[in-house]
Amino acid sequence: MVDTSKMTAVARDVLFAPVYLYQGHKIKRDTVRLPEPNGDRHGQVQLNSAPDASSPDASNDDNKKTLTVMVVGDSAAAGVGSQTQQEALVGHLIPILTQQPLIHTTFDILNWSLQATTGHTSFDILRRLYVLPTPSQPTDVMVLSVGVNDTTSNVSVDKWQQQIEDIIAIAQRKFGVRELIFLSLPPMAQMPAIPAPLNNFVGAKAAILDGMLQQICTAHDGVTYMATDFARMIEEHSNGSPIDIRVMFASDGFHPSSLMYGYWAEQVAELIVELLE
Numbered sequence: 151m152v153d154t155s156k157m158t159a160v161a162r163d164v165l166f167a168p169v170y171l172y173q174g175h176k177i178k179r180d181t182v183r184l185p186e187p188n189g190d191r192h193g194q195v196q197l198n199s200a201p202d203a204s205s206p207d208a209s210n211d212d213n214k215k216t217l218t219v220m221v222v223g224d225s226a227a228a229g230v231g232s233q234t235q236q237e238a239l240v241g242h243l244i245p246i247l248t249q250q251p252l253i254h255t256t257f258d259i260l261n262w263s264l265q266a267t268t269g270h271t272s273f274d275i276l277r278r279l280y281v282l283p284t285p286s287q288p289t290d291v292m293v294l295s296v297g298v299n300d301t302t303s304n305v306s307v308d309k310w311q312q313q314i315e316d317i318i319a320i321a322q323r324k325f326g327v328r329e330l331i332f333l334s335l336p337p338m339a340q341m342p343a344i345p346a347p348l349n350n351f352v353g354a355k356a357a358i359l360d361g362m363l364q365q366i367c368t369a370h371d372g373v374t375y376m377a378t379d380f381a382r383m384i385e386e387h388s389n390g391s392p393i394d395i396r397v398m399f400a401s402d403g404f405h406p407s408s409l410m411y412g413y414w415a416e417q418v419a420e421l422i423v424e425l426l427e
Contacts, residue, residue: 173348181343182402186228189235192263195248217257218287219247219422220265220325223275223295226336227266229411231400237408239295240264242415250423271299272313279320288326291422297335297363301356310359314366318373329425330373331418335360336406337380342396343403376421383413 197217221227221240229238244262247253253260265278275296294317300310314332321327338344339353367375383398387409396403398410406414 169347173345177343177348181404184230184400184402184405186225186230186268187232187234187238189229189238189241191235191240191265193244193261195244195260195262196258197248197254197260198258214258215256216259216261216287217247217253217426218285218290219244219260219262220289220292220327221263221295222279222292223266223333224270224297224299225266225268226298226333226406227264227293227295228268229266230268231402231405232408232411235264237411239406239411239415239418242412243293243418246415246419247422250419252423252427256426266295269299270296271303271305272296272310272317273305274299276313276317276320279317279324284324285326288328289321290327291329291331291425292321292325292327293331293333293418293422295333297356297359298338301335301338301352301359304355305359307358307362311362311366314363318366318370322372328372329422330370331421331425332363332367332373332375333414333418334375334377335363336378340380340395341404342399374421374425376418378414379417382417383410386413
């Protein structure tokens with residue numbers, strides 16, 4: 151049976167191809183390029199008070215339980231859209247994690263690091279993981295933000311699938327990742343910077359890659375797909391009142407705002423605690 155809806159979509163995309171090209175070039179030309187925010191990209195948090203100096207465990211770091219969290223990815227992971235790293239994803243995430251009772255009762259130290267760069271695709275992230283030195287201790291949690299640049303660069307679904315599989319393999323083999331979390335792609339059709347009809351085309355491509363990402367995560371142990379609840383973010387911010395979606399995006403209309411990073415970090419922290427339990 152012929153899938154008429156798919157044929158209609160293909161015909162529409164062919165018809166609108168010149169419009170897509172024009173709008174794509176215009177976005178690249180006119181969109182403000184926001185820098186990556188300044189701030190620390192690694193750190194250590196003492197979760198519990200240091201032991202008494204007279205204690206036999208006081209000088210034995212091996213007795214201290216350490217939680218290692220690594221955030222990897224693209225410009226969203228890097229915090230583009232916020233002024234400082236404190237206002238970005240990792241800047242919100244680490245303080246939220248340190249306030250969780252489970253983290254305090256289970257670990258003494260939280261080590262964290264950020265490995266993210268604007269424009270990185272799944273291939274760039276894979277290459278970065280290959281280049282980074284092998285850690286001295288396994289990574290407990292790795293959070294990955296990837297897919298937006300694969301969407302805009304029109305990476306094929308097959309190539310996307312293979313590179314995500316390779317990322318999982320190296321994360322688990324080289325970094326000893328216990329819990330690997332892939333963040334879902336954002337709702338690109340709603341990004342203020344992308345006009346219609348290009349937003350629908352880009353949104354559909356992002357949805358295809360996101361669906362494949364979800365399937366891959368389901369097929370691997372220790373790998374979790376996190377469907378970011380953007381509707382919940384908006385609901386919590388609006389308190390039942392109408393809201394302009396643009397407040398959830400930065401001034402470029404493409405990256406998250408500091409407000410969105412805060413809500414996003416809360417959801418990531420909830421999932422990390424759930425997985426560690």
